[in-house]
Amino acid sequence: MTRLFTLALAALALCAGFGCRGQTSTAAPIVPIRNMHDQDRYDPQGESGFFDDGRSMRMPIEGTVPRERQLDPELGAGRLPDDSGYVLEVPKAAIDTAGGMSALLDRGQDRYDIYCRPCHDGSGAGQGTVITRAGWQPAPPTFHDDRLRQMPDGQLYATITNGVRIMPGYGDRVPVQDRWAIVAYVRALQLSQGE
Numbered sequence: 001m002t003r004l005f006t007l008a009l010a011a012l013a014l015c016a017g018f019g020c021r022g023q024t025s026t027a028a029p030i031v032p033i034r035n036m037h038d039q040d041r042y043d044p045q046g047e048s049g050f051f052d053d054g055r056s057m058r059m060p061i062e063g064t065v066p067r068e069r070q071l072d073p074e075l076g077a078g079r080l081p082d083d084s085g086y087v088l089e090v091p092k093a094a095i096d097t098a099g100g101m102s103a104l105l106d107r108g109q110d111r112y113d114i115y116c117r118p119c120h121d122g123s124g125a126g127q128g129t130v131i132t133r134a135g136w137q138p139a140p141p142t143f144h145d146d147r148l149r150q151m152p153d154g155q156l157y158a159t160i161t162n163g164v165r166i167m168p169g170y171g172d173r174v175p176v177q178d179r180w181a182i183v184a185y186v187r188a189l190q191l192s193q194g195e
């Protein structure tokens with residue numbers, strides 16, 4: 001009996017010391033090892049007396065590029081290497097990475113259904129749920145008019161990347177490879193309705 005009592009007392013003491021689950025405490029936390037709690041630090045964009053330029057943050061080393069940035073203009077931007085215009089066809093590198101055109105199209109269909117179908121609908125006529133139910137105006141154009149049929153693949157890619165007028169861009173959400181997959185799939189949709 002005494003043992004049980006001691007145990008209960010010990011549990012109580014622990015609770016008092018460290019707080020118990022399910023309770024909020026306003027007391028400062030008890031941290032047995034303080035190591036990283038008390039170290040000096042700089043705030044982002046703050047000042048520093050240590051560096052000559054007085055900034056706490058360092059400039060990136062010259063030539064640094066973001067990890068996401070594609071250096072190949074054809075693949076990354078859908079532009080010709082001399083930037084004179086858009087590439088006319090999906091770059092071979094995108095097809096190869098997917099493991100062939102058929103795999104690229106499968107992926108494209110999958111991504112199109114997620115990212116484009118809500119507005120552009122399954123056939124590309126521009127009458128998706130967002131348009132018909134939420135009444136978004138102006139509605140997207142159909143993919144089956146001549147202007148969009150003749151648009152270079154690179155421009156279609158750039159439209160997905162950057163958006164156009166009231167359509168949002170998907171460059172920050174849909175990776176390069178998937179954007180090309182969607183381009184290929186939109187082309188397939190256009191062919192499927194071709195005269």
Ligand code: HEC
Pocket residue numbers: 112115116117118119120130138139140141148156159160164165166167168170182186
């Ligand atoms: C939130 C609704 C919405 C989504 C999602 C959407 N679009 Fe659009 N899209 C639009 C609207 C609206 C327009 C017409 C924009 C305008 O002309 O102001 C448009 C226009 C376009 C055009 C024609 C561009 C031009 O030059 O006229 C293309 C191509 C296109 N979208 C492709 C896509 C693809 C591919 C996706 C999926 C990655 C996508 N859109 C996702 C709403 C959407």
